[in-house]
Amino acid sequence: MAAARRAYDGMRIRRGRIAQSKHDHLLREYIKNNLNDLIQQKELIVDGRVKTQIATLDLPTLKYGEEVPVLAQGQGGQGGGKGAGKGGQDAGGEMQMLGGILGGDHHGRELRVELDFDEFVRLAQEVLIGQMELPAFHEPVGQGEVESEDIAELDDLDRIGLRADLNLEETMLHSLRRNARERGVLDFDVDIQQDAWYFVEDPSSFENHRSVEIYVLDISGSMRGEYLSLVRKTIFVLWYYLEQRYPTNLRKYVVFQDVAEEKSRDEFFSVESSGGTHISAGFEKAMELLEGVTEYDKFLFLFTDGETSSSDFDLAKRRYEEALERFDLVCYGHVNPGGRSVGGFSEHVQEAARRHPSATFANLTDLESVKGAMAEFLNFFKERAGRRPCRSIRR
Amino acid sequence: MQEYQKVIARLERLARDRGLSFDPVFFRLTDSDEIAEVASMGLPNRFVHWLWGGAYKELSIQQAKEVFSILELVLNTSPSYAFLRHTNTYLQNVLVIAHVYGHVDFFRNNHWYRKSNKNMLNEAELHARIIRAYEAKYGREKVEELLNQMLTVATSVNAFERNPAERHKRLIYYLEEKFWESLRRRLQEALGLTDAELDQLALTEDVMDRLPADAAELVLKTHLLRMIREEAEYFDIIQRTHIINEGWATFVEAELLREILSTREWATISVQLSNRPAPYTIGYTLFKHIRDARGFDEVLRVRRDYDDIRLVDAVLTEEMVQRLDLFVYDPKEKSKSYDLHQVKDMLIAQKLYKGEPHIEVEPGDGGELVLRHHEEDKKLDPKRIERFLRAVRGLWGPNVRLWANGKCYPQPPAA
């Protein structure tokens, strides 16, 4: 039976999968076209998934507006059979709209676009990396012609130019300098022939590299769409690079206003704004979460509009200094979608970060500034690479 | 499959003892993936479309999460095919088998199903092949765009409607007829065929090759729309008998299982039966009521003669509405109504138009297509209207209007 099954499966045309890949192709297009709207949703993650308000991956059949009475069933009537929740939106209370369910088929059913958060992040990264013209990683090692017994020959690797060994920071900085020199623009227009640098060291020296990343978000200000959008885009792009670098990323999330609280990932991406601002509380909580963490590279990413209450100013300064001691890198993102001049506590950090090797400051006004922030962030690795026994060789 | 043969034989015998009858049933043991695939496409080997891909994705995620799935899948063909998930436990599959006997009996005996196309499995495969050929000939994008547009209007089918005047008001039939009229004229001009010959004519490759090149688009549209309409009608029957069919299958499942399960097993199962999605529990409740009030012969008669609308209309009572916790919810007032007539009307309206707004084609002159939404008090989602009209224009041409929400879309140019 088992053998027969396998033989049959081998021959079977997976129509479902083919249809899904068609669907997913359209879904990617949709995400790409609507990334800005999607990323700004206050509740980005619900039950581990990103839901979208805009129904589009369905056929454009006509539907009733939201205010039309519907047939519904309370939970007393039944247990809400699996997969039955497609009928409609939550009307509050324990009930289930029966519109689509009674139809029984997928025709005309509301197919709300909904996807795994991880999948959403991957798509968002793809879009953002493209928009910012940042260098993208390709498929990891083990693909195509570089997979051969000769792999031990490091010189060969160097010659082939294995993308996974690309020293990205060095490459980017080189590209930046070259573009500034040649075209007078600060642009990561990487020309692999001219700019690429590669790691040729023994990869085993990486294996213990793990990161603890603490994300701290100020939720006191008005959490307008653009504010959230900039924070999230920055984080997604950070993840893109951090995940390439570290096999293990231990992530912790903090939100603060007057007080700070640790949150789950899903909560962090679904927050309501409230309260006053004590930036010191954010730093304190972040440091508290470092307790017991030893063998990791420690990163703090803090996002705020910088308007800490005046009574907190001095304490916040002290905590910032302490954080610089405790973390390998403290990235301070001044979230400034209006593009106003930098003031308040952010102004202080902007100054301080210039003097401190483990500090970066970014004035996040738009996507372009996120790109600048990434350059600074990646610069840290370059400098640290200089401090470590890893050799970067110019091609 | 061997381990199930005995129980299959036993359940089949029990079913026949109760007066059920059916074509031979072939059970197939398979994986969640195939079940998700067939369930999302509706028919195996049907043409591949992104819309099924979304449903497939959802179903596979759901199937992967659930250790226990009784998603039963029976095809209305002769013989019937039914699928059992091999990761299910023996008992779970026994449930599915008993349930399947309800469905196959319904397929064979229900009045509405007798008119259904039992050969749809093969036809859908043929359609898929034709569509692939058209894609090769006219380009994949062009064909896919047309299919999107046609599937959009396909919700307007009604396989039960035999009155030509009524059918004519439904968009898909109207379009099909107009396409065919134009094509007929072209065929007459080009090939000099008589009306009788035209009526017999099949749209085969060699007929099309004899047509002038500029008729190609018309052939493509006419042929695609006909195939989409045929498939839509096949699914339409399933939709219009969803409550009665699932209710009947659940009822049969319960009747048969009670005979073969231990008291303890039966208790667990009966909880599970009342925990199913709404169409199952509503239909199941209605059948139990008929059995208790009027006996088993009446149950058999109802499953033979009724569709969802008639079942709900004839059997649903105030008390059942309460017990099923069914109500009409008004989101504006945030109020619930358990009024029998309101619930019934709503259920029936939903079945009549499958929960879709009731749109009719207005009689008009040839160039313009005028559509009207017939429940003025219910507002349509304006965001979807433009997209819908774009799809219809893709089929009809630029002159399409829709009367809805108290106005005309698009706004007519000021006089």
Ligand SMILES: [Zn+2]
């Ligand atoms: Zn069923």
